[in-house]
Amino acid sequence: MMFTIEQEIFSQDRALGRTARYLQEYAGGIRAALREDRPEKLVFLGCGSSYMLAAGAAHLFSVRGGTQAVALAGGEVMLAPGRYAGLFEGALVLPLSRSGETSEVLLALERMKQRARFRTLGITMKADSSLRGRTDLLLELPWAFDESVCQTRTVTNLYAALLELFTVYSGDESLRESLGRAVEGQGAWISGHSGDCRRIASVGWDNVTVLADGELCGIAKEGALAFTEVCMLRGEYFRLLDYRHGPIVVADGKKLVIAAMGPWEESYQKQMVADIRKRGAAVAALGAQEENIWGADFYFPVRGIADYAAWGLPFIALCQMIAFYKAVERGHNPDMPDGLDPYISLD
Amino acid sequence: MMFTIEQEIFSQDRALGRTARYLQEYAGGIRAALREDRPEKLVFLGCGSSYMLAAGAAHLFSVRGGTQAVALAGGEVMLAPGRYAGLFEGALVLPLSRSGETSEVLLALERMKQRARFRTLGITMKADSSLRGRTDLLLELPWAFDESVCQTRTVTNLYAALLELFTVYSGDESLRESLGRAVEGQGAWISGHSGDCRRIASVGWDNVTVLADGELCGIAKEGALAFTEVCMLRGEYFRLLDYRHGPIVVADGKKLVIAAMGPWEESYQKQMVADIRKRGAAVAALGAQEENIWGADFYFPVRGIADYAAWGLPFIALCQMIAFYKAVERGHNPDMPDGLDPYISLD
Numbered sequence: 001m002m003f004t005i006e007q008e009i010f011s012q013d014r015a016l017g018r019t020a021r022y023l024q025e026y027a028g029g030i031r032a033a034l035r036e037d038r039p040e041k042l043v044f045l046g047c048g049s050s051y052m053l054a055a056g057a058a059h060l061f062s063v064r065g066g067t068q069a070v071a072l073a074g075g076e077v078m079l080a081p082g083r084y085a086g087l088f089e090g091a092l093v094l095p096l097s098r099s100g101e102t103s104e105v106l107l108a109l110e111r112m113k114q115r116a117r118f119r120t121l122g123i124t125m126k127a128d129s130s131l132r133g134r135t136d137l138l139l140e141l142p143w144a145f146d147e148s149v150c151q152t153r154t155v156t157n158l159y160a161a162l163l164e165l166f167t168v169y170s171g172d173e174s175l176r177e178s179l180g181r182a183v184e185g186q187g188a189w190i191s192g193h194s195g196d197c198r199r200i201a202s203v204g205w206d207n208v209t210v211l212a213d214g215e216l217c218g219i220a221k222e223g224a225l226a227f228t229e230v231c232m233l234r235g236e237y238f239r240l241l242d243y244r245h246g247p248i249v250v251a252d253g254k255k256l257v258i259a260a261m262g263p264w265e266e267s268y269q270k271q272m273v274a275d276i277r278k279r280g281a282a283v284a285a286l287g288a289q290e291e292n293i294w295g296a297d298f299y300f301p302v303r304g305i306a307d308y309a310a311w312g313l314p315f316i317a318l319c320q321m322i323a324f325y326k327a328v329e330r331g332h333n334p335d336m337p338d339g340l341d342p343y344i345s346l347d
Numbered sequence: 348m349m350f351t352i353e354q355e356i357f358s359q360d361r362a363l364g365r366t367a368r369y370l371q372e373y374a375g376g377i378r379a380a381l382r383e384d385r386p387e388k389l390v391f392l393g394c395g396s397s398y399m400l401a402a403g404a405a406h407l408f409s410v411r412g413g414t415q416a417v418a419l420a421g422g423e424v425m426l427a428p429g430r431y432a433g434l435f436e437g438a439l440v441l442p443l444s445r446s447g448e449t450s451e452v453l454l455a456l457e458r459m460k461q462r463a464r465f466r467t468l469g470i471t472m473k474a475d476s477s478l479r480g481r482t483d484l485l486l487e488l489p490w491a492f493d494e495s496v497c498q499t500r501t502v503t504n505l506y507a508a509l510l511e512l513f514t515v516y517s518g519d520e521s522l523r524e525s526l527g528r529a530v531e532g533q534g535a536w537i538s539g540h541s542g543d544c545r546r547i548a549s550v551g552w553d554n555v556t557v558l559a560d561g562e563l564c565g566i567a568k569e570g571a572l573a574f575t576e577v578c579m580l581r582g583e584y585f586r587l588l589d590y591r592h593g594p595i596v597v598a599d600g601k602k603l604v605i606a607a608m609g610p611w612e613e614s615y616q617k618q619m620v621a622d623i624r625k626r627g628a629a630v631a632a633l634g635a636q637e638e639n640i641w642g643a644d645f646y647f648p649v650r651g652i653a654d655y656a657a658w659g660l661p662f663i664a665l666c667q668m669i670a671f672y673k674a675v676e677r678g679h680n681p682d683m684p685d686g687l688d689p690y691i692s693l694d
Contacts, residue, residue: 048592063434068415075588076560080611087410104588213423229593241422241451245395246576249687264427340596346615
C-alpha cells in the first residue's frame with residue numbers, strides 16, 4: 001500500500017472490532033452517564049467531521065430515543081458561550097474529537113464550565129489527550145486514530161461508538177444486533193467492493209451528491225466531505241426525496257450520486273433514481289434487495305443488516321473507497337490535501 | 348422590472364409588514380397552540396427551502412427555547428411513517444409549505460395521523476390550499492406567495508413568521524424588538540444595497556459558500572440554495588469557524604464567501620476572513636460594526652438590529668439580490684430554472 005489513508009480505510013474493520021469490545025467493557029460507565037445520572041438533555045459537540053457525526057447522533061437520540069438532543073459546532077459555542085448557558089445547564093455534553101486537541105472543542109468546554117453545570121462524556125482517538133481530565137468519562141480509541149489528514153477509519157469508528165452509546169441508552173436490541181453484524185461484515189464488504197469502487201472512480205464525473213435519510217444524515221454528510229477533502233472535488237449531502245426540491249437542477253453528466261435506498265419503500269425511491277438519471281448523472285445505490293430493482297448504474301446490496309442506522313458503516317466505506325481511488329486517478333496525494341491540517345489549533 | 352422574481356425580491360418588505368400585522372392578530376391562537384396546549388415537543392416539517400427553514404426553527408426553539416424540537420423532511424416521514432410514530436405522539440407538528448400542496452408534506456401528515464396523536468400548526472403562502480382542513484391552526488400568508496419557481500419573498504416571510512412564533516412561545520422581548528426593526532428596515536436595506544449586490548455579482552466568481560452560526564443555520568442554507576436555483580451555480584453552507592475543518596480546501600479565486608460575523612467576538616472571526624482571502628476567495632460580510640473591521644472585500648453594516656437571529660432578514664435579502672443579478676449577468680432566466688417545478692407533486 002502506498003498511502004497512509006489507503007491503509008487506514010482498508011484496516012477499519014480491525015479497528016471496529018476493538019472498538020466494539022472496548023465499548024462493551026465501558027458499558028457500565030456509559031449507562032451511568034446516559035441513564036442513571038439522568039441528564040435532561042444531550043449536547044453533542046464537534047468540529048468538521050465530528051460535528052457532522054454529532055448532528056447524526058442528535059437525530060438518532062432525538063427521533064428514536066425521545067430525548068432532547070442537539071448538535072453544536074465547537075466554534076459557535078466557543079465564540080459566544082453566553083448564548084448556550086441555558087442549553088448546557090443540566091445537560092450531558094459529548095465532545096467528539098479525533099485528536100482530543102481541537103481548540104474550539106476545548107475552549108468551548110472551558111468557557112461553558114464557567115457558565116453552566118453539566119457532565120461530560122467524550123470520545124477521542126488519542127490516548128492521553130487534552131480532553132482527558134476535562135471530561136467525566138472519556139472513551140479513548142487510539143487504534144482508530146488516523147495519521148493521515150483526512151479522517152476515514154476515525155469516523156467509521158466514531159459512528160459505531162455513537163450507535164453503541166445509543167443502544168446502551170435505549171436498550172434497542174434490534175440496532176445492537178445490526179451493529180454487530182455491520183462490524184463483523186465490514187472486512188468482507190470492503191474487500192468485496194474495492195474493485196467496484198475503483199471502477200466507479202474511473203467514470204468521468206467530477207462532483208458528488210450523497211443522498212440518505214434519517215439517522216444516516218451525519219455519516220452521509222461526512223461521506224460527501226470525503227470527496228472534498230480526499231480528492232478535492234465538490235461533495236454535497238441531501239435527504240433522498242428532498243433532493244428534488246431544488247438542488248437537482250445542477251445534476252448533469254458530470255455528477256455521481258451515491259444513495260442509500262431505504263428498506264421501507266420502493267416506488268417513490270425508484271422514481272427518484274430515474275429522475276436523477278434522466279438528467280445525466282450516474283447513480284450508485286445501496287439497498288436491501290439482492291437485485292438492483294432501483295435502476296441504479298451501480299448497485300451494492302447490503303446483506304443481513306436489518307437496521308438502517310447500521311448501514312452507516314458499509315455506506316461510509318463505499319464513499320471513502322471511491323474518493324480514495326478518484327484521488328489516485330486524478331494524481332492527488334490524498335495524504336496531503338493542500339492547506340488542510342489534521343486538527344485546527346487556533347493561535 | 349423584467350422578471351417576476353425581481354419584483355418578488357424587491358417587494359418583500361411590503362409583504363413583511365403584512366405578515367407582522369397578521370401574526371399579531373393570530374397571537375392568541377399561536378400562544379394556545381405553542382404554550383397552553385402544552386405540546387411535549389415540536390416537529391417542524393418541510394421540503395427543500397421550507398425544510399431548511401424548519402431546521403433553523405428547530406435550532407431556535409431547542410437552543411434558546413429549551414424545548415425538544417426536531418426538523419424533518421416531508422419525504423423521509425412520508426416514506427417511512429412507522430419510524431416516526433414515537434416522535435409525533437404528543438407533539439405539535441408544524442408543516443411549512445409555500446403552496447400548501449407539496450405531496451410529501453400532505454402524505455406525511457396523512458400517514459402519521461394513522462399512527463400517532465398530535466396537533467398541527469401550519470404555515471402556507473396560499474389561501475385555501477390542501478393544508479386547510481388538515482391542520483388545527485393554519486397561518487395563511489398569500490401576500491408572500493412567490494409566483495416564480497425559486498422562493499425568495501416566501502422564505503423571507505416564512506422566516507419572519509417562525510421568529511414571531513418563537514417570541515410568542517418564549518416571551519423573548521429582545522428578539523421581538525429586533526424582529527420589528529428588521530421588518531421596518533428591510534425596504535431601506537434592499538434599496539440601499541442593490542447597487543452593491545449588482546457589483547458583487549459582476550466579479551468573476553462561479554460558486555458560493557455561505558457562513559453563519561446558530562439560529563441563522565436554516566436561512567443561510569437557503570441563501571446558499573438561492574445560488575443553485577436562481578443562477579445555477581453551486582452554493583453550500585457551513586458554520587463560520589467550522590468551515591476551516593475541511594471544506595475550505597476547495598476555496599479559491601472562483602469562490603465568493605458570504606458571511607455573517609457574529610456580534611459577540613472579533614479576533615477569531617477576523618482571522619477566519621483572512622484565512623479565506625489568503626486562498627483567493629472574495630468575502631462579503633455582514634457585521635454589527637459601522638466600519639469594515641473584518642478585512643472583508645465587501646462589507647454590509649447591520650444597523651439597529653441587536654438580536655442575531657433577526658439578521659436573517661437582511662442576510663437572506665443580500666443572498667437573493669446577488670443571486671438574481673448573477674443570473675441576469677449569466678443570461679439565465681431566473682424565473683424558469685431548467686427542470687425545477689414550483690412545488691413537487693408526486694404521481
